[in-house]
Structures are given as C-alpha cells and as structure tokens.
Amino acid sequence: xxxxxxxxxxxxxxxxxxxxxxxxxxxxxxxxxxxxxxxxxxxxxxxxxxxxxxxxxxxxxxxxxxxxxxxxxxxxxxxxxxxxxxxxxxxxxxxxxxxxxxxxxxxxxxxxxxx
Amino acid sequence: xxxxxxxxxxxxxxxxxxxxxxxxxxxxxxxxxxxxxxxxxxxxxxxxxxxxxxxxxxxxxxxxxxxxxxxxxxxxxxxxxxxxxxxxxxxxxxxxxxxxxxxxxxxxxxxxx
Numbered sequence: 001x002x003x004x005x006x007x008x009x010x011x012x013x014x015x016x017x018x019x020x021x022x023x024x025x026x027x028x029x030x031x032x033x034x035x036x037x038x039x040x041x042x043x044x045x046x047x048x049x050x051x052x053x054x055x056x057x058x059x060x061x062x063x064x065x066x067x068x069x070x071x072x073x074x075x076x077x078x079x080x081x082x083x084x085x086x087x088x089x090x091x092x093x094x095x096x097x098x099x100x101x102x103x104x105x106x107x108x109x110x111x112x113x114x115x
Numbered sequence: 116x117x118x119x120x121x122x123x124x125x126x127x128x129x130x131x132x133x134x135x136x137x138x139x140x141x142x143x144x145x146x147x148x149x150x151x152x153x154x155x156x157x158x159x160x161x162x163x164x165x166x167x168x169x170x171x172x173x174x175x176x177x178x179x180x181x182x183x184x185x186x187x188x189x190x191x192x193x194x195x196x197x198x199x200x201x202x203x204x205x206x207x208x209x210x211x212x213x214x215x216x217x218x219x220x221x222x223x224x225x226x227x228x
Binding site: 004006031033035040041042043044045048050090092094103104105106107108109111 | 149151156157158159160161164205213214215216217218219220221
C-alpha cells in the first residue's frame with residue numbers, strides 16, 4: 001500500500017512556465033520533505049515542513065517554493081523552471097514514534113522534464 | 116563540515132557472490148546513519164539504519180551494516196547477492212535526528228549471472 005504518493009510520476013513543462021508537483025501521505029507524519037535529485041547524483045534536500053513550520057535550506061533557489069495546506073498534502077512550486085531544474089523530485093515524510101523521529105519514507109518521485 | 120562519502124561509483128559482482136559497499140562519514144559527533152536503495156526511476160527504500168547501540172545492524176532483503184567508529188565507516192554487506200539487488204545504493208547521514216539527510220553520491224551495483 002502506497003504511503004507517500006507523488007503525482008504525477010512524470011511531468012513535462014515549458015521553460016519558464018510555472019509547475020506544481022504534489023505529494024500526499026497516509027502516515028499522518030508531521031514532517032514532510034522535498035528533495036531534488038539530478039541525473040546520476042545524490043538527492044539534495046530543498047526544504048521541509050515540521051507541521052506548518054517551513055524550513056528552507058540555505059542554498060535552495062528562490063525559484064522553488066512549497067505549500068502545505070494540511071497534514072496530508074505538500075506541494076512543490078517551481079515558479080519559472082529552467083533547463084537546470086530538470087530532475088527527479090522526491091517527497092518524503094517522517095513522524096515520531098515513542099519519542100524518536102522515525103526514518104524518512106520516500107515517495108516514488110516525479111521526474112520533471114523542462115522543454 | 117558534515118559529509119558522507121561513498122568511494123565506489125560502480126561495483127560489479129557475480130550473482131551469489133558476497134557484497135560490501137563502502138561508506139565513510141565525517142561529522143562532529145556520531146550521526147544517524149542510513150542505507151537506502153533506489154531502483155531505476157523509483158524512489159528510495161530504506162534498507163537499514165543506525166542510531167545507537169549494537170554496531171551491527173540488520174536490515175531488509177538480507178542486508179546488514181556495521182558501524183565502526185574508529186574507521187568512521189558504515190559499510191553495507193550482503194553474503195550472497197541476487198540479480199534483483201542490482202540498483203543504486205545511497206548511504207546517508209543525519210546529525211540532527213530530524214531526517215535532514217545528507218546523501219553520499221551513491222554506488223551503482225551491477226549483478227552478472
């Protein structure tokens with residue numbers, strides 16, 4: 001049973017045209033993350049939400065924004081995609097179990113192509 | 116600066132052979148350590164994790180990893196590799212315990228018959 005669901009799996013967008021990627025979770029986890037993974041590279045954390053608190057990594061470009069309207073959903077908005085933003089975008093969640101943070105659970109990713 | 120290093124970009128092993136994937140970390144204190152596997156076009160699946168305690172950690176799919184503080188290593192092992200183990204393997208560290216994961220560059224495993 002999928003627990004972290006990313007839609008769509010594949011997204012093609014035009015250069016400069018805003019695009020939104022979505023992530024939902026059935027785990028009721030309070031933390032949600034967005035990672036960017038470029039071809040043949042390691043995933044890189046863009047930002048995360050701890051409940052409604054947004055935490056941006058220092059080197060995440062301003063072109064990337066995020067919204068979390070409720071516990072279950074989190075969106076990644078790319079305001080003006082460039083060719084360099086083509087990548088796999090991974091959503092992950094984590095929660096708390098007996099006072100410890102659980103490991104991160106990842107979705108299957110959305111592969112973004114910019115044309 | 117915190118970092119995780121995977122020295123091997125690509126490893127090829129024969130099916131049934133043993134496997135060891137290397138991971139070294141550089142943190143001020145002992146970090147949380149993880150191994151993830153990624154099949155082509157897929158997300159990341161956790162194989163195992165180390166927080167504290169027993170330094171030999173058992174994971175899913177027959178994998179294990181050993182934390183060695185003296186060597187700053189957290190190598191992944193499997194006694195007998197199956198063709199379905201072919202994938203990309205990522206070691207990751209987290210200093211905070213909040214899953215702010217810092218990934219190594221990955222090791223691609225090829226399994227030959």
